[in-house]
Amino acid sequence: MCGIVGKPNTGKSTFFSAATLAPAEIANYPFTTIKPNRGIGYIRTPCVCTEFNVKDNPKNSLCMDGIRLIPVELIDCAGLVPGAWQGRGLGNQFLDEIRKADALIHIVDAAGATDSEGRLCKPGTRDPVEDVKFLETEMTMWFAQILKRDWPKLARTAESGTEDLLTLLEERLSGLAIRRAHIFDALRKTELSEEKPTAWSEEDLIRFLDALRKTSKPMLLAANKIDLPPAEDNLERLKELNYIVVPCCAEAELVLRRAAEKGLVNYKPGDCNFTVTKPEGLTEAQKKALQMVQEKILQKLESTGVQEAVNMAFFKLLNMIVVYPVEDVEHLTDHEGRVLPDAYVVPYGTTARQLAYTVHTDLGEGFIYAVEAHEKKRIGENHVLKDRDVVSIISAKKRG
Ligand SMILES: Nc1nc2c(ncn2[C@@H]2O[C@H](COP(=O)(O)OP(=O)(O)OP(=O)(O)O)[C@@H](O)[C@H]2O)c(=O)[nH]1
Numbered sequence: 001m002c003g004i005v006g007k008p009n010t011g012k013s014t015f016f017s018a019a020t021l022a023p024a025e026i027a028n029y030p031f032t033t034i035k036p037n038r039g040i041g042y043i044r045t046p047c048v049c050t051e052f053n054v055k056d057n058p059k060n061s062l063c064m065d066g067i068r069l070i071p072v073e074l075i076d077c078a079g080l081v082p083g084a085w086q087g088r089g090l091g092n093q094f095l096d097e098i099r100k101a102d103a104l105i106h107i108v109d110a111a112g113a114t115d116s117e118g119r120l121c122k123p124g125t126r127d128p129v130e131d132v133k134f135l136e137t138e139m140t141m142w143f144a145q146i147l148k149r150d151w152p153k154l155a156r157t158a159e160s161g162t163e164d165l166l167t168l169l170e171e172r173l174s175g176l177a178i179r180r181a182h183i184f185d186a187l188r189k190t191e192l193s194e195e196k197p198t199a200w201s202e203e204d205l206i207r208f209l210d211a212l213r214k215t216s217k218p219m220l221l222a223a224n225k226i227d228l229p230p231a232e233d234n235l236e237r238l239k240e241l242n243y244i245v246v247p248c249c250a251e252a253e254l255v256l257r258r259a260a261e262k263g264l265v266n267y268k269p270g271d272c273n274f275t276v277t278k279p280e281g282l283t284e285a286q287k288k289a290l291q292m293v294q295e296k297i298l299q300k301l302e303s304t305g306v307q308e309a310v311n312m313a314f315f316k317l318l319n320m321i322v323v324y325p326v327e328d329v330e331h332l333t334d335h336e337g338r339v340l341p342d343a344y345v346v347p348y349g350t351t352a353r354q355l356a357y358t359v360h361t362d363l364g365e366g367f368i369y370a371v372e373a374h375e376k377k378r379i380g381e382n383h384v385l386k387d388r389d390v391v392s393i394i395s396a397k398k399r400g
């Protein structure tokens, strides 16, 4: 699951609505969103149907003109203000929402048109680089607040040898979607002693938690409101930070998707262009809005950035790949005869057997071997899958 985060009034709900076409309240004042919105967005990838030259019949996803759109869960959070970790604003509520997030899209007001708390100000006055730093601090301090009280006892237990530090931290932090590998990575990066945690200073602990935040909640920046002039200079400065930065106009994507939903334009999420299919159905205001999107966003940036940000979150931050399980490797069908029915989003490193388990426990348990459809080659249980592999699993147990 991917969280959409940032201070109030930056366009998180606009981004979310555009990405999911789920209704969410949007307004130009802070704290419009109080309860989080959950919805289904899509990641976009060229479908293997074109390579195999087949007409597919997807079940768990969509295929539009050879583009596969695969559902992923997104959550639109309440805005975060400085001091949230101490409970300011909607503080802890916001932070609770991102407990389960595997990755974060930070919606930044790149135009600097909102102050530190999300109130409107003259575009260009607020420095968005500050917004990035503040969100990092808030999250690290939130981690610290969760752990700090138990830390002395936890460190002593680790040193007494009854349980190792990794296991203790893993147990304590499991509710935050933090896994052993994340903790291991943060320990390695900070070079802190795993054997003598009682010797860590308070500063060491914060440094460790900062590293843990980076690995367990990887984040990218969507430089939103890119249509407003001051955003361009700020974009260059945001790119100097150590993040993937996607220039973005959430409002433009919302205009396009709503028009596409009504059949007024032909536009797939993430396309670099659109065509008007029903000019008579457009009001003057809509025509103007679409023309603006065309001139100010698509011709300049090639896309609105919304789809790209979602894609980057899953493909780059989380290192996911897309694989297509089928039953019949000749016809690429399932037992109902549907061609390329499913596309699964799995982490890079997933083996053939792990995929079998993901599809169905029985398939995993009875795994004998698998066949990859491009090369029509047998693969074993430990074979690591590649992006766009089409895999048929031969199992002693049938699914279902
Ligand atoms: N110019 C411009 N304005 C935008 C863009 N995206 C969103 N906005 C505007 O920014 C304001 C805030 O949008 P929301 O989506 O409600 O922002 P939010 O971050 O969800 O706000 P909270 O829920 O209050 O935290 C609205 O007036 C939007 O129309 C954009 O790409 N460009």
Ligand SMILES: [Mg+2]
Pocket: 012, 013, 014, 025, 032, 033, 077, 078
């Ligand atoms: Mg909102």
